[in-house]
Amino acid sequence: MSDVELPTDYHRRLPYGERVPADPVLGGPFFPFDGELKVVPLAEPVLPEPPRAGEPGGAPCPTCAEPERDAIWGDDQWLLKAGFEATGLPLVALLVPREHLRLDELPPELTTTLGPMIQRTAGAIRRIPGVARTHFSRWGDGSEHFHVWFLARPLGMMQMRGPMLAAWDDLLPRVPDEEFLANARTVAAALAETSGNPLGRAVA
Ligand SMILES: [Zn+2]
Known part of the structure; x- marks a missing residue:
C-alpha cells in the first residue's frame, strides 16, 4: 500500500x-x-x-478538433456519430452536442431536446432490420465533451440483454462495412424525418 x-x-x-x-x-x-x-x-x-480529454491539462477534445468526423446525422444542436471503429453489433453510436459542454453545463435549450433526442435515436436504431432494442448509457470517463452511447441489441439474442452488451460488441464478428453503411443510412434518414440531415457516409 x-x-x-x-x-x-x-x-x-x-x-x-x-x-x-x-x-x-x-x-x-x-x-x-x-x-x-x-x-x-x-x-x-x-x-x-488525471484530466480527461478536453479538460485543462488533458489531451485536446477529439470532438471539437473535428466536429463532424464520423457524424452520420446532425441538426443545429446535436450530432450522431458512428463507424469510428468496426463493431460486432449492428450499430454503436454516440450522441454529442455540437458545443463543448459537460452534462452539468447543458443549457435549457439542450436539456429540453436531450430527452426527445434519446427517444428519437433509440427509435431510429430499432428501424435497423434485426434490432430488438436500443441500449443507451453515459459514462464520460474518457472525454469531457458530453456524449451518450447507443448500442443496438440484436433481435432474439437473449444472452446479450443488459450491460454485457458492450462486451459482446467487442467479441462478435465485425459487421461488414457495406452493412454498417446501410444501417447508418437507415438511422440517419429516420432522424432526419424530424430535424437535421444525414451527414458524411450516411448521405445516400
Ligand atoms: Zn469538445
Whole structure:
C-alpha cells in the first residue's frame, strides 16, 4: 500500500493489490465468459484524477478538433456519430452536442431536446432490420465533451440483454462495412424525418 490518502470509508475498505473472486458473475445468464477467470488485482485510487480529454491539462477534445468526423446525422444542436471503429453489433453510436459542454453545463435549450433526442435515436436504431432494442448509457470517463452511447441489441439474442452488451460488441464478428453503411443510412434518414440531415457516409 502506498502512502496515498484514502478519502472515504468506502476507499479504506477495498482490498487493494488483491484479486477479488470472480464467482459472483460467473455462470450468470448474461455473462459472456466461461471457465477459469482471474480478476486483475485491484488498483489503488489515483488522486487527484488525471484530466480527461478536453479538460485543462488533458489531451485536446477529439470532438471539437473535428466536429463532424464520423457524424452520420446532425441538426443545429446535436450530432450522431458512428463507424469510428468496426463493431460486432449492428450499430454503436454516440450522441454529442455540437458545443463543448459537460452534462452539468447543458443549457435549457439542450436539456429540453436531450430527452426527445434519446427517444428519437433509440427509435431510429430499432428501424435497423434485426434490432430488438436500443441500449443507451453515459459514462464520460474518457472525454469531457458530453456524449451518450447507443448500442443496438440484436433481435432474439437473449444472452446479450443488459450491460454485457458492450462486451459482446467487442467479441462478435465485425459487421461488414457495406452493412454498417446501410444501417447508418437507415438511422440517419429516420432522424432526419424530424430535424437535421444525414451527414458524411450516411448521405445516400
Ligand atoms: Zn469538445
